[in-house]
Amino acid sequence: MEEEKSLDLMGIKPVAKAVEKATDKTVDGLGSFFGAICMPAAEEFGLLLKDKVAAYRQRNLEKISQKAKNKIEHQKIEISGQANPVLIREVLEEASWCEDEEIQSMWAGLLSVAAGNTAVSDDSLVYTDTLKRLTPFQARLINEIYFDPRCCSVKPPIGNHEGDVFYPENKLIYSVVDVLEIYPGDLSEIVPIANASHEKILATENDHSIALSRFRPQIEALKVLGLIHDVKFLNNGKEGIYVFPSLKGLDFFMRCLGYSVYPLEAFILTLQHWNKLKDIDPFTCQKT
Template identity: 30%
Template structure:
């Protein structure tokens, strides 16, 4: 059944007949292996050959000779597993698009991945291979190879956990620049020692301390600049780690998913989903344009320099008294929306202007002017 699936993919989807075609020089290797190479079947080896022939044929024709002569069963098994994972992460339509990967990138990924049997590391190498398959044949991802080959499986487990669970947010005042740079803001992530050890799959404190220290030292984890921090002992009072994923870590994480999105593009659906959960009950909006919508609301609030506390809405400098009730209502609603994660939409806020009570505001009930005004 699996063989039929492979044949169907080759004949119907890719429309390439690879029977008898051995661009990798792997036929001799396959013939000497048993039906299962540490859990990877000959069918998996054949699928890997087909996949490589479509991505970087020139390099792997040469590399196949190296594998035939020198590659151990252990390394071949790891390569097959990584390539199977990489193919599963591709989003290309092979019937209409041509896959390319820079030979320099492909060789180094396979060379390093062949020595890795940890599943989480294999997933990252596979994602990086998939993300390197593009139309431009560039070598941009070479920097991520140099980072990834320094990491252990335990470190990757922790980094993936932090990237997935750190709260993301978008600074609407700087949205155009964020889109241009592909950046997204994050809050400080805190994980307790016991939880970190569980995530990393170890009960060895020294191992966790050393490996987390290394993540700070190579710049994958950072801390707010105003906080003194001893990276040689990354735990606060030996109980927790406090860190923010760096931009390069987020980029590596996204590449490891097989994506060429920027961190902003990749994590935007998460942010949009949170926005919907916070304000979807109060207003109707187009999810695809919600970021631009809130950007315009932020410009309105910034123009009048409106701020709020736990009980009060007020202008930092300008007077609010000259604005109509309709304008004030629009202004305060904009303030609430851009602060969706902290603003209390069910609360009555006092509106104060130059020390005097101007009225009150409730998101659904709107602005109500004080009788004194």
């Protein structure tokens, strides 16, 4: 006992034990949540959490699981206990590295949908590959586009739209400042303009096209992923962007909110209903 005390010169053993105890409690809580969603693999997920998921990833998973619980409760989803175990593995292995709140919420949306499905009926897995590719900026831009009331300014017969594209009557045009303000960090750290602060970049029109060009690859990548049908950079980006939404993007957006709604007509009508509750007319409103 005396020898142990002499080795613990900084007195950190009690702290280490407290951290270990808190970590065990977190792991047990996560194991219970993921086990409830996917009961057949509950034991395996518990072992995986204990053996392979370090404290940093545990914190991220804890946030994601809490967000998923909130969505499940809010939407009154009845947990089946038969979610696809491959989806849960993807969350444990991929989502656990994500510390961005917006993307964590999107992972939580996929989990909440999966919680009410069975491994046979659950197709949430097809969305995980797309989600793990997104940057924080792209995630926010997707939410900006499909939360935009103008996105659902589509009149019946909605089902007449061909392929993976639909055309809102109220165009989705965003100014350069609209786009730049979506970025969650300090623009001065990534935009190549010398001695320009975040505020100066937003306020200086001459800097806008340079700043927007920094995000052009990420915006165009959303088209490659199919999350938007097309995007036009107005006057080479000096006047903003014109976005054409896609069915795949709207489907992805709804899934990441925690909703599984089919077909396209139901998607649009759901968004129109949400806006009506807020007394917003998608056909006449301006950018909010």
